[in-house]
Amino acid sequence: MHPKFNESYPPGSEIRKRKIEQLSSSLSGQQRLIHRTTSTAERLTEASFEIAWILARGKKPFSDSEIVKDCFLASAEILFAEFDNKDAIVKQIKGLQLSDSTTMRRIENIGKDVSDQLCADVSAAPCFSIAVDESTDLTDVAQLCVWVRFPKEKSFQEEMLCLLPLVGQTRGEDILNALLAFFDKKNLSWSGLASVCTDGAPSMRGKEKGLVGLMKKREEIPNFISFHCIIHQESLVSKLRNNTFQNVMQTVVRVVNFIISRALNHRQFRQLIEDYDTEYGDLLMHSEVRWLSRGKVLERFLSLLPEICTFLDNKGKREPELEDPCWITQLAFLTDITCHLNTLNLKLQGRDKLPSNMLNAIRAFQNKITALYIPDREFIHFPKLRAVTTNDPSLQQHFSHREFVNVLEELSGEFESRFKDVNEHKEIFNFIENPFHVDVSSLTPTITLLCPTQRAAVESEMVELQTKDNFKLELRSGVGHFWSLVSEEDFPTLKPLVQKVMSFFVSTYTCESTFSTMNTIKRKQRSRLTNEHLECLTRIATTSYKYNMKKVKEMHACFRSSQH
Known part of the structure:
Protein backbone atom coordinates (compact mmCIF):
# COMPACT_ATOMS: atom_id res chain seq x y z
CA MET A 1 0.00 0.00 0.00
CA HIS A 2 1.18 3.50 -0.80
CA PRO A 3 2.45 5.23 2.42
CA LYS A 4 0.19 8.28 1.95
CA PHE A 5 -2.91 6.23 1.03
CA ASN A 6 -4.28 6.29 4.61
CA GLU A 7 -3.75 10.05 4.82
CA SER A 8 -5.52 10.74 1.53
CA TYR A 9 -8.21 8.13 2.11
CA PRO A 10 -8.87 7.67 5.86
CA PRO A 11 -9.98 4.18 6.94
CA GLY A 12 -13.75 3.78 7.15
CA SER A 13 -14.44 6.88 5.06
CA GLU A 14 -16.75 6.98 2.04
CA ILE A 15 -13.99 8.39 -0.14
CA ARG A 16 -11.78 5.45 0.69
CA LYS A 17 -14.56 3.02 -0.21
CA ARG A 18 -15.12 4.68 -3.60
CA LYS A 19 -11.37 4.71 -4.34
CA ILE A 20 -11.02 0.98 -3.58
CA GLU A 21 -13.98 0.22 -5.86
CA GLN A 22 -12.39 2.33 -8.59
CA LEU A 23 -9.02 0.54 -8.28
CA SER A 24 -10.70 -2.88 -8.22
CA SER A 25 -12.68 -2.09 -11.35
CA SER A 26 -9.53 -0.87 -13.10
CA LEU A 27 -7.65 -4.04 -12.15
CA SER A 28 -10.46 -6.25 -13.47
CA GLY A 29 -10.45 -4.37 -16.76
CA GLN A 30 -6.69 -4.78 -17.13
CA GLN A 31 -6.98 -8.51 -16.37
CA ARG A 32 -9.75 -8.91 -18.96
CA LEU A 33 -7.64 -7.08 -21.53
CA ILE A 34 -4.61 -9.27 -20.82
CA HIS A 35 -6.74 -12.43 -20.97
CA ARG A 36 -8.39 -11.30 -24.21
CA THR A 37 -4.99 -10.47 -25.73
CA THR A 38 -3.55 -13.84 -24.62
CA SER A 39 -6.57 -15.74 -25.94
CA THR A 40 -6.33 -13.94 -29.28
CA ALA A 41 -2.62 -14.72 -29.58
CA GLU A 42 -3.26 -18.39 -28.74
CA ARG A 43 -6.02 -18.65 -31.32
CA LEU A 44 -3.79 -17.10 -33.98
CA THR A 45 -1.01 -19.55 -33.09
CA GLU A 46 -3.40 -22.52 -33.24
CA ALA A 47 -4.75 -21.34 -36.59
CA SER A 48 -1.23 -21.04 -38.03
CA PHE A 49 -0.41 -24.58 -36.83
CA GLU A 50 -3.55 -25.91 -38.50
CA ILE A 51 -2.73 -24.13 -41.78
CA ALA A 52 0.83 -25.50 -41.65
CA TRP A 53 -0.57 -29.02 -41.08
CA ILE A 54 -2.92 -28.74 -44.07
CA LEU A 55 -0.14 -27.45 -46.33
CA ALA A 56 2.21 -30.26 -45.28
CA ARG A 57 -0.52 -32.87 -45.78
CA GLY A 58 -1.03 -31.45 -49.26
CA LYS A 59 2.74 -31.62 -49.96
CA LYS A 60 2.87 -27.86 -50.53
CA PRO A 61 5.91 -25.54 -50.09
CA PHE A 62 6.40 -23.52 -46.89
CA SER A 63 5.97 -20.28 -48.84
CA ASP A 64 2.42 -21.20 -49.86
CA SER A 65 1.32 -20.13 -46.38
CA GLU A 66 1.83 -16.51 -47.40
CA ILE A 67 -0.45 -17.08 -50.39
CA VAL A 68 -3.07 -18.55 -48.03
CA LYS A 69 -2.95 -15.36 -45.96
CA ASP A 70 -3.32 -13.21 -49.07
CA CYS A 71 -6.33 -15.30 -50.11
CA PHE A 72 -7.84 -14.88 -46.65
CA LEU A 73 -7.48 -11.10 -46.79
CA ALA A 74 -8.81 -10.78 -50.34
CA SER A 75 -11.79 -13.01 -49.55
CA ALA A 76 -12.55 -11.23 -46.28
CA GLU A 77 -12.85 -7.87 -48.02
CA ILE A 78 -15.58 -9.35 -50.24
CA LEU A 79 -17.32 -11.86 -47.97
CA PHE A 80 -17.59 -9.60 -44.93
CA ALA A 81 -18.09 -6.26 -46.69
CA GLU A 82 -21.50 -5.75 -45.08
CA PHE A 83 -20.55 -7.07 -41.64
CA ASP A 84 -20.29 -4.56 -38.84
CA ASN A 85 -17.19 -6.27 -37.49
CA LYS A 86 -15.40 -6.58 -40.85
CA ASP A 87 -12.43 -4.53 -39.62
CA ALA A 88 -12.04 -6.81 -36.60
CA ILE A 89 -12.08 -9.89 -38.84
CA VAL A 90 -9.48 -8.44 -41.19
CA LYS A 91 -7.34 -7.46 -38.21
CA GLN A 92 -7.42 -11.06 -36.95
CA ILE A 93 -6.40 -12.39 -40.36
CA LYS A 94 -3.54 -9.90 -40.57
CA GLY A 95 -2.37 -11.20 -37.21
CA LEU A 96 -1.85 -14.72 -38.56
CA GLN A 97 1.84 -15.72 -38.40
CA LEU A 98 2.29 -17.29 -41.83
CA SER A 99 5.72 -16.37 -43.13
CA ASP A 100 7.62 -19.24 -44.77
CA SER A 101 10.11 -19.45 -41.87
CA THR A 102 7.30 -19.52 -39.29
CA THR A 103 5.46 -22.22 -41.23
CA MET A 104 8.69 -24.20 -41.48
CA ARG A 105 9.06 -24.13 -37.66
CA ARG A 106 5.41 -25.08 -37.21
CA ILE A 107 5.88 -28.10 -39.49
CA GLU A 108 9.09 -29.08 -37.66
CA ASN A 109 7.16 -29.07 -34.36
CA ILE A 110 4.27 -31.05 -35.84
CA GLY A 111 6.62 -33.61 -37.38
CA LYS A 112 8.47 -34.08 -34.11
CA ASP A 113 5.24 -34.57 -32.19
CA VAL A 114 3.94 -37.15 -34.69
CA SER A 115 7.28 -38.97 -34.56
CA ASP A 116 7.23 -38.95 -30.74
CA GLN A 117 3.69 -40.37 -30.70
CA LEU A 118 4.71 -43.14 -33.11
CA CYS A 119 7.86 -44.09 -31.21
CA ALA A 120 5.91 -44.19 -27.94
CA ASP A 121 3.34 -46.53 -29.49
CA VAL A 122 6.03 -48.77 -31.00
CA SER A 123 7.80 -48.97 -27.63
CA ALA A 124 4.55 -49.93 -25.92
CA ALA A 125 3.61 -52.54 -28.56
CA PRO A 126 4.28 -56.23 -27.78
CA CYS A 127 5.77 -56.75 -31.26
CA PHE A 128 6.39 -55.02 -34.57
CA SER A 129 7.56 -55.72 -38.13
CA ILE A 130 9.38 -53.47 -40.57
CA ALA A 131 9.47 -53.03 -44.35
CA VAL A 132 12.73 -51.55 -45.69
CA ASP A 133 13.55 -50.14 -49.11
CA GLU A 134 16.02 -47.66 -50.57
CA SER A 135 15.75 -45.18 -53.42
CA THR A 136 17.40 -41.96 -54.56
CA ASP A 137 15.70 -38.58 -54.50
CA LEU A 138 15.90 -35.77 -57.05
CA THR A 139 19.44 -34.76 -55.97
CA ASP A 140 20.74 -38.37 -55.99
CA VAL A 141 20.73 -38.71 -52.21
CA ALA A 142 20.04 -42.32 -51.22
CA GLN A 143 17.01 -42.34 -48.91
CA LEU A 144 16.28 -45.37 -46.72
CA CYS A 145 12.55 -45.71 -46.09
CA VAL A 146 11.38 -47.84 -43.14
CA TRP A 147 7.75 -48.62 -42.38
CA VAL A 148 6.58 -50.25 -39.18
CA ARG A 149 3.45 -52.31 -38.45
CA PHE A 150 2.37 -53.09 -34.89
CA PRO A 151 -0.73 -53.91 -32.83
CA LYS A 152 -2.46 -50.93 -31.27
CA GLU A 153 -5.56 -51.40 -29.16
CA LYS A 154 -7.81 -53.73 -31.20
CA SER A 155 -6.29 -53.15 -34.63
CA PHE A 156 -2.93 -52.76 -36.37
CA GLN A 157 -1.15 -49.55 -37.26
CA GLU A 158 1.08 -49.00 -40.32
CA GLU A 159 3.29 -45.93 -40.25
CA MET A 160 6.48 -44.58 -41.77
CA LEU A 161 9.05 -45.07 -39.02
CA CYS A 162 11.81 -43.03 -40.66
CA LEU A 163 13.29 -41.72 -43.89
CA LEU A 164 17.07 -41.79 -43.44
CA PRO A 165 19.65 -40.33 -45.85
CA LEU A 166 22.53 -42.72 -46.57
CA VAL A 167 25.75 -40.77 -46.97
CA GLY A 168 28.25 -42.44 -49.28
CA GLN A 169 27.68 -46.11 -50.04
CA THR A 170 24.49 -48.14 -49.66
CA ARG A 171 25.93 -51.49 -48.57
CA GLY A 172 24.18 -53.77 -46.12
CA GLU A 173 26.36 -52.54 -43.28
CA ASP A 174 25.59 -48.90 -44.13
CA ILE A 175 21.86 -49.61 -44.04
CA LEU A 176 22.17 -51.52 -40.75
CA ASN A 177 24.26 -48.76 -39.15
CA ALA A 178 21.65 -46.18 -40.12
CA LEU A 179 18.88 -48.32 -38.59
CA LEU A 180 20.84 -48.98 -35.38
CA ALA A 181 21.63 -45.27 -34.97
CA PHE A 182 17.95 -44.37 -35.40
CA PHE A 183 16.79 -46.96 -32.85
CA ASP A 184 19.40 -45.70 -30.36
CA LYS A 185 18.42 -42.08 -30.93
CA LYS A 186 14.73 -42.83 -30.34
CA ASN A 187 15.39 -45.30 -27.47
CA LEU A 188 13.59 -48.08 -29.36
CA SER A 189 14.22 -51.71 -28.50
CA TRP A 190 14.70 -54.49 -31.06
CA SER A 191 13.24 -57.09 -28.70
CA GLY A 192 9.77 -57.01 -30.27
CA LEU A 193 10.91 -57.46 -33.89
CA ALA A 194 8.88 -60.19 -35.65
CA SER A 195 9.74 -59.85 -39.35
CA VAL A 196 11.63 -57.82 -41.94
CA CYS A 197 10.52 -57.35 -45.57
CA THR A 198 12.87 -56.00 -48.24
CA ASP A 199 13.32 -56.00 -51.99
CA GLY A 200 15.67 -58.50 -53.63
CA ALA A 201 18.80 -56.33 -53.81
CA PRO A 202 22.02 -58.01 -52.53
CA SER A 203 22.49 -55.13 -50.06
CA MET A 204 19.15 -56.14 -48.51
CA ARG A 205 18.86 -59.92 -48.93
CA GLY A 206 22.52 -61.01 -48.87
CA LYS A 207 23.11 -63.85 -46.39
CA GLU A 208 26.52 -62.58 -45.33
CA LYS A 209 26.77 -58.86 -46.10
CA GLY A 210 23.16 -57.95 -46.78
CA LEU A 211 20.96 -56.17 -44.23
CA VAL A 212 19.00 -59.33 -43.34
CA GLY A 213 22.14 -61.43 -42.93
CA LEU A 214 23.87 -58.81 -40.77
CA MET A 215 20.77 -58.34 -38.59
CA LYS A 216 20.63 -62.07 -37.85
CA LYS A 217 24.18 -61.88 -36.49
CA ARG A 218 23.36 -59.13 -33.97
CA GLU A 219 22.85 -60.35 -30.41
CA GLU A 220 20.38 -57.59 -29.50
CA ILE A 221 18.09 -58.54 -32.41
CA PRO A 222 15.91 -61.63 -31.72
CA ASN A 223 14.98 -64.36 -34.21
CA PHE A 224 12.81 -62.90 -36.96
CA ILE A 225 11.33 -64.01 -40.29
CA SER A 226 12.51 -62.26 -43.46
CA PHE A 227 10.50 -61.86 -46.65
CA HIS A 228 11.40 -60.87 -50.19
CA CYS A 229 8.69 -58.42 -51.29
CA ILE A 230 5.96 -60.45 -53.01
CA ILE A 231 5.22 -57.64 -55.49
CA HIS A 232 8.88 -57.39 -56.50
CA GLN A 233 8.90 -61.13 -57.11
CA GLU A 234 5.76 -60.91 -59.23
CA SER A 235 7.35 -58.07 -61.18
CA VAL A 422 6.11 -66.56 -48.19
CA ASN A 423 4.83 -70.04 -49.09
CA GLU A 424 6.97 -71.49 -46.32
CA HIS A 425 4.59 -69.91 -43.81
CA LYS A 426 1.34 -70.18 -45.78
CA GLU A 427 -0.21 -72.52 -43.19
CA ILE A 428 0.09 -69.97 -40.39
CA PHE A 429 -1.32 -67.30 -42.74
CA ASN A 430 -4.26 -69.59 -43.50
CA PHE A 431 -4.71 -70.17 -39.77
CA ILE A 432 -4.95 -66.42 -39.20
CA GLU A 433 -7.57 -66.11 -41.94
CA ASN A 434 -9.59 -69.11 -40.71
CA PRO A 435 -8.29 -70.98 -37.63
CA PHE A 436 -11.00 -73.67 -37.85
CA HIS A 437 -9.80 -75.38 -41.05
CA VAL A 438 -6.06 -75.79 -40.47
CA ASP A 439 -4.18 -78.82 -39.15
CA VAL A 440 -2.24 -77.55 -36.12
CA SER A 441 0.65 -79.95 -36.80
CA SER A 442 1.35 -78.13 -40.10
CA LEU A 443 2.15 -74.94 -38.16
CA THR A 444 5.10 -76.39 -36.25
CA PRO A 445 7.92 -74.73 -38.28
CA THR A 446 6.56 -71.21 -37.83
CA ILE A 447 5.66 -71.76 -34.16
CA THR A 448 9.15 -73.12 -33.47
CA LEU A 449 10.75 -70.08 -35.11
CA LEU A 450 8.60 -67.43 -33.40
CA CYS A 451 7.92 -69.14 -30.04
CA PRO A 452 10.71 -71.74 -29.58
CA THR A 453 10.09 -72.26 -25.86
CA GLN A 454 6.27 -72.22 -25.96
CA ARG A 455 5.42 -74.59 -28.79
CA ALA A 456 3.44 -77.03 -26.61
CA ALA A 457 1.36 -74.28 -25.01
CA VAL A 458 0.65 -72.56 -28.35
CA GLU A 459 -0.46 -75.77 -30.06
CA SER A 460 -2.67 -76.66 -27.10
CA GLU A 461 -4.39 -73.25 -27.21
CA MET A 462 -4.85 -73.53 -31.00
CA VAL A 463 -6.74 -76.81 -30.60
CA GLU A 464 -8.77 -75.32 -27.77
CA LEU A 465 -9.73 -72.33 -29.96
CA GLN A 466 -10.85 -74.67 -32.76
CA THR A 467 -13.41 -76.23 -30.42
CA LYS A 468 -15.15 -72.90 -29.73
CA ASP A 469 -18.03 -73.07 -32.21
CA ASN A 470 -19.52 -69.80 -31.00
CA PHE A 471 -16.46 -67.98 -32.40
CA LYS A 472 -16.99 -69.21 -35.95
CA LEU A 473 -19.78 -66.74 -36.68
CA GLU A 474 -17.50 -63.84 -35.70
CA LEU A 475 -15.26 -64.51 -38.73
CA ARG A 476 -18.02 -63.12 -40.94
CA SER A 477 -17.26 -59.67 -39.51
CA GLY A 478 -13.64 -59.84 -40.62
CA VAL A 479 -10.35 -61.35 -39.54
CA GLY A 480 -9.34 -58.32 -37.49
CA HIS A 481 -12.64 -58.32 -35.62
CA PHE A 482 -12.36 -62.05 -34.90
CA TRP A 483 -8.89 -61.87 -33.37
CA SER A 484 -9.77 -58.78 -31.36
CA LEU A 485 -12.27 -61.01 -29.50
CA VAL A 486 -9.61 -63.63 -28.71
CA SER A 487 -8.33 -62.38 -25.36
CA GLU A 488 -4.80 -62.78 -24.03
CA GLU A 489 -6.25 -63.88 -20.69
CA ASP A 490 -7.83 -66.97 -22.28
CA PHE A 491 -5.03 -67.60 -24.80
CA PRO A 492 -1.85 -66.20 -23.20
CA THR A 493 0.61 -67.77 -25.67
CA LEU A 494 -1.52 -67.93 -28.81
CA LYS A 495 -2.56 -64.27 -28.81
CA PRO A 496 1.06 -62.91 -28.84
CA LEU A 497 1.89 -65.31 -31.70
CA VAL A 498 -1.12 -64.12 -33.70
CA GLN A 499 -0.13 -60.49 -33.11
CA LYS A 500 3.35 -61.21 -34.46
CA VAL A 501 2.03 -62.90 -37.59
CA MET A 502 -0.59 -60.20 -38.21
CA SER A 503 2.13 -57.56 -37.98
CA PHE A 504 4.08 -59.12 -40.89
CA PHE A 505 4.85 -57.15 -44.02
CA VAL A 506 5.16 -59.38 -47.09
CA SER A 507 5.53 -56.48 -49.53
CA THR A 508 7.32 -53.13 -49.58
CA TYR A 509 4.34 -51.41 -51.20
CA THR A 510 4.22 -48.84 -48.38
CA CYS A 511 7.86 -47.89 -49.00
CA GLU A 512 7.34 -47.62 -52.76
CA SER A 513 4.29 -45.41 -52.37
CA THR A 514 6.26 -43.27 -49.90
CA PHE A 515 8.98 -42.74 -52.51
CA SER A 516 6.29 -41.38 -54.84
CA THR A 517 5.23 -38.96 -52.10
CA MET A 518 8.88 -38.06 -51.44
CA ASN A 519 9.46 -37.23 -55.11
CA THR A 520 6.34 -35.07 -55.18
CA ILE A 521 7.64 -33.12 -52.18
CA LYS A 522 11.27 -32.84 -53.27
CA ARG A 523 10.74 -31.79 -56.85
CA LYS A 524 12.77 -29.57 -59.14
CA GLN A 525 11.46 -26.36 -57.55
CA ARG A 526 12.36 -27.62 -54.04
CA SER A 527 15.66 -29.35 -54.78
CA ARG A 528 17.41 -27.59 -51.85
CA LEU A 529 15.06 -29.09 -49.26
CA THR A 530 17.10 -30.50 -46.37
CA ASN A 531 16.97 -34.19 -45.48
CA GLU A 532 15.44 -33.32 -42.10
CA HIS A 533 12.64 -31.31 -43.66
CA LEU A 534 12.10 -33.97 -46.34
CA GLU A 535 11.58 -36.64 -43.67
CA CYS A 536 9.30 -34.35 -41.65
CA LEU A 537 7.13 -33.43 -44.65
CA THR A 538 6.95 -37.01 -45.91
CA ARG A 539 5.93 -38.21 -42.45
CA ILE A 540 3.11 -35.67 -42.17
CA ALA A 541 1.90 -36.44 -45.71
CA THR A 542 1.66 -40.20 -45.01
CA THR A 543 0.70 -40.43 -41.34
CA SER A 544 -2.64 -41.42 -39.85
CA TYR A 545 -1.76 -39.65 -36.59
CA LYS A 546 -2.99 -36.17 -35.70
CA TYR A 547 -0.61 -33.82 -33.93
CA ASN A 548 -1.20 -32.78 -30.32
CA MET A 549 -1.95 -29.05 -30.29
CA LYS A 550 -0.98 -28.60 -26.64
CA LYS A 551 2.44 -30.17 -27.13
CA VAL A 552 3.32 -28.31 -30.32
CA LYS A 553 2.35 -25.03 -28.64
CA GLU A 554 4.69 -25.90 -25.77
CA MET A 555 7.49 -26.49 -28.30
CA HIS A 556 6.62 -23.12 -29.83
CA ALA A 557 6.79 -21.44 -26.42
CA CYS A 558 10.19 -23.04 -25.72
CA PHE A 559 11.50 -21.78 -29.06
CA ARG A 560 10.33 -18.23 -28.31
CA SER A 561 11.92 -18.35 -24.85
CA SER A 562 15.24 -19.46 -26.35
CA GLN A 563 15.16 -16.48 -28.72
CA HIS A 564 15.06 -13.95 -25.86
Missing part, protein backbone atom coordinates in the same frame (compact mmCIF):
# COMPACT_ATOMS: atom_id res chain seq x y z
CA LEU A 236 10.43 -60.20 -61.85
CA VAL A 237 8.24 -63.06 -63.07
CA SER A 238 6.34 -60.75 -65.43
CA LYS A 239 9.47 -59.80 -67.41
CA LEU A 240 9.01 -62.90 -69.61
CA ARG A 241 12.58 -63.90 -70.47
CA ASN A 242 11.56 -65.73 -73.67
CA ASN A 243 13.90 -64.50 -76.45
CA THR A 244 11.13 -64.01 -79.00
CA PHE A 245 9.13 -61.73 -76.72
CA GLN A 246 12.25 -59.94 -75.52
CA ASN A 247 12.85 -59.01 -79.18
CA VAL A 248 9.25 -57.78 -79.48
CA MET A 249 9.72 -55.56 -76.43
CA GLN A 250 13.03 -54.22 -77.73
CA THR A 251 11.41 -53.21 -81.03
CA VAL A 252 8.57 -51.47 -79.21
CA VAL A 253 10.97 -49.55 -76.96
CA ARG A 254 13.15 -48.55 -79.91
CA VAL A 255 10.20 -47.17 -81.89
CA VAL A 256 8.68 -45.39 -78.89
CA ASN A 257 12.02 -43.75 -78.06
CA PHE A 258 12.42 -42.58 -81.67
CA ILE A 259 9.03 -40.87 -81.53
CA ILE A 260 8.97 -39.47 -77.99
CA SER A 261 12.60 -38.60 -77.26
CA ARG A 262 12.75 -36.15 -80.19
CA ALA A 263 10.60 -33.06 -79.67
CA LEU A 264 9.72 -32.50 -83.33
CA ASN A 265 8.82 -36.15 -83.88
CA HIS A 266 6.70 -36.14 -80.72
CA ARG A 267 4.75 -33.03 -81.73
CA GLN A 268 4.12 -34.32 -85.24
CA PHE A 269 3.01 -37.73 -83.97
CA ARG A 270 0.56 -36.22 -81.51
CA GLN A 271 -0.88 -34.09 -84.26
CA LEU A 272 -1.27 -37.18 -86.45
CA ILE A 273 -3.17 -39.19 -83.86
CA GLU A 274 -5.30 -36.16 -83.03
CA ASP A 275 -6.32 -36.02 -86.69
CA TYR A 276 -7.16 -39.74 -86.62
CA ASP A 277 -9.22 -39.31 -83.40
CA THR A 278 -7.68 -42.36 -81.72
CA GLU A 279 -8.52 -43.89 -78.33
CA TYR A 280 -5.19 -42.80 -76.83
CA GLY A 281 -3.65 -39.36 -77.26
CA ASP A 282 0.00 -40.38 -76.98
CA LEU A 283 2.50 -43.20 -76.47
CA LEU A 284 4.14 -44.01 -73.14
CA MET A 285 7.85 -44.51 -72.52
CA HIS A 286 8.90 -47.75 -70.85
CA SER A 287 10.42 -47.72 -67.36
CA GLU A 288 11.92 -50.90 -65.91
CA VAL A 289 11.41 -49.77 -62.32
CA ARG A 290 7.68 -49.13 -62.66
CA TRP A 291 5.66 -52.25 -61.91
CA LEU A 292 2.89 -51.63 -64.46
CA SER A 293 4.93 -49.89 -67.15
CA ARG A 294 5.40 -52.81 -69.57
CA GLY A 295 1.71 -53.63 -69.91
CA LYS A 296 0.63 -50.00 -70.33
CA VAL A 297 3.32 -49.30 -72.95
CA LEU A 298 2.35 -52.37 -75.00
CA GLU A 299 -1.38 -51.65 -74.78
CA ARG A 300 -0.93 -48.11 -76.13
CA PHE A 301 1.51 -49.27 -78.81
CA LEU A 302 -0.82 -51.99 -80.12
CA SER A 303 -3.80 -49.60 -80.14
CA LEU A 304 -1.82 -46.99 -82.11
CA LEU A 305 0.04 -49.44 -84.39
CA PRO A 306 -1.57 -48.26 -87.70
CA GLU A 307 -0.81 -44.62 -86.88
CA ILE A 308 2.75 -45.53 -85.84
CA CYS A 309 3.33 -47.29 -89.18
CA THR A 310 1.96 -44.28 -91.08
CA PHE A 311 4.18 -41.91 -89.11
CA LEU A 312 7.32 -43.98 -89.66
CA ASP A 313 6.57 -44.20 -93.40
CA ASN A 314 6.25 -40.41 -93.53
CA LYS A 315 9.62 -40.14 -91.80
CA GLY A 316 11.24 -42.64 -94.16
CA LYS A 317 12.04 -44.94 -91.23
CA ARG A 318 10.16 -48.14 -91.88
CA GLU A 319 10.32 -50.92 -89.31
CA PRO A 320 9.74 -54.24 -91.14
CA GLU A 321 8.68 -56.02 -87.93
CA LEU A 322 5.65 -53.75 -87.55
CA GLU A 323 4.20 -55.15 -90.77
CA ASP A 324 5.17 -58.77 -90.11
CA PRO A 325 1.98 -60.80 -89.35
CA CYS A 326 3.88 -63.16 -87.05
CA TRP A 327 5.34 -60.21 -85.10
CA ILE A 328 1.90 -58.58 -84.76
CA THR A 329 0.40 -61.75 -83.23
CA GLN A 330 3.34 -61.93 -80.84
CA LEU A 331 2.79 -58.28 -79.88
CA ALA A 332 -0.93 -58.88 -79.28
CA PHE A 333 -0.25 -61.97 -77.17
CA LEU A 334 2.44 -60.19 -75.15
CA THR A 335 0.05 -57.26 -74.56
CA ASP A 336 -2.67 -59.62 -73.27
CA ILE A 337 -0.42 -61.56 -70.91
CA THR A 338 1.20 -58.41 -69.49
CA CYS A 339 -2.27 -56.94 -68.93
CA HIS A 340 -3.18 -60.09 -66.96
CA LEU A 341 0.04 -59.71 -64.95
CA ASN A 342 -0.74 -56.03 -64.30
CA THR A 343 -4.16 -57.01 -62.95
CA LEU A 344 -2.47 -59.43 -60.57
CA ASN A 345 0.04 -56.76 -59.54
CA LEU A 346 -2.76 -54.33 -58.68
CA LYS A 347 -4.40 -56.99 -56.49
CA LEU A 348 -1.17 -57.29 -54.51
CA GLN A 349 -0.82 -53.54 -53.98
CA GLY A 350 -2.36 -51.62 -51.10
CA ARG A 351 -2.03 -51.31 -47.35
CA ASP A 352 -3.25 -53.69 -44.64
CA LYS A 353 -3.18 -56.69 -46.98
CA LEU A 354 -3.42 -60.15 -45.40
CA PRO A 355 -0.55 -62.39 -46.61
CA SER A 356 -3.06 -65.22 -47.13
CA ASN A 357 -5.10 -63.07 -49.53
CA MET A 358 -1.98 -62.14 -51.49
CA LEU A 359 -0.92 -65.78 -51.73
CA ASN A 360 -4.43 -66.74 -52.83
CA ALA A 361 -4.20 -64.18 -55.65
CA ILE A 362 -0.87 -65.69 -56.76
CA ARG A 363 -2.24 -69.24 -56.66
CA ALA A 364 -5.37 -68.19 -58.55
CA PHE A 365 -3.24 -66.73 -61.33
CA GLN A 366 -1.15 -69.91 -61.53
CA ASN A 367 -4.36 -71.93 -61.85
CA LYS A 368 -5.63 -69.62 -64.59
CA ILE A 369 -2.46 -70.27 -66.61
CA THR A 370 -2.93 -74.03 -66.60
CA ALA A 371 -6.74 -74.24 -66.59
CA LEU A 372 -7.69 -71.30 -68.82
CA TYR A 373 -4.84 -69.70 -70.74
CA ILE A 374 -2.94 -72.74 -72.08
CA PRO A 375 -6.04 -74.59 -73.48
CA ASP A 376 -7.52 -71.38 -74.93
CA ARG A 377 -7.46 -71.78 -78.74
CA GLU A 378 -10.32 -69.31 -79.29
CA PHE A 379 -8.51 -66.44 -77.52
CA ILE A 380 -11.38 -65.94 -75.03
CA HIS A 381 -8.86 -64.83 -72.42
CA PHE A 382 -6.68 -62.93 -74.88
CA PRO A 383 -8.91 -60.07 -76.11
CA LYS A 384 -6.14 -58.14 -77.93
CA LEU A 385 -5.03 -61.24 -79.84
CA ARG A 386 -8.66 -62.06 -80.60
CA ALA A 387 -9.27 -58.52 -81.90
CA VAL A 388 -6.29 -58.41 -84.29
CA THR A 389 -7.02 -61.88 -85.70
CA THR A 390 -10.72 -61.03 -86.10
CA ASN A 391 -9.93 -57.77 -87.92
CA ASP A 392 -7.41 -59.56 -90.13
CA PRO A 393 -8.19 -63.32 -90.36
CA SER A 394 -5.00 -63.91 -92.35
CA LEU A 395 -3.03 -63.36 -89.14
CA GLN A 396 -4.33 -66.67 -87.78
CA GLN A 397 -2.16 -68.47 -90.31
CA HIS A 398 0.89 -67.03 -88.59
CA PHE A 399 -0.26 -67.84 -85.08
CA SER A 400 1.87 -70.52 -83.38
CA HIS A 401 -0.12 -72.02 -80.52
CA ARG A 402 2.82 -74.15 -79.43
CA GLU A 403 5.08 -71.12 -79.15
CA PHE A 404 2.60 -69.31 -76.92
CA VAL A 405 2.04 -72.44 -74.80
CA ASN A 406 5.79 -72.61 -74.23
CA VAL A 407 5.74 -69.04 -72.94
CA LEU A 408 2.84 -69.77 -70.60
CA GLU A 409 4.52 -72.93 -69.29
CA GLU A 410 7.71 -70.97 -68.71
CA LEU A 411 5.69 -68.33 -66.87
CA SER A 412 4.03 -71.00 -64.73
CA GLY A 413 7.45 -72.42 -63.88
CA GLU A 414 8.67 -68.98 -62.84
CA PHE A 415 5.72 -68.66 -60.47
CA GLU A 416 6.52 -72.06 -58.98
CA SER A 417 10.13 -71.10 -58.34
CA ARG A 418 9.26 -67.79 -56.68
CA PHE A 419 7.48 -66.86 -53.43
CA LYS A 420 9.17 -69.68 -51.49
CA ASP A 421 9.79 -67.56 -48.40
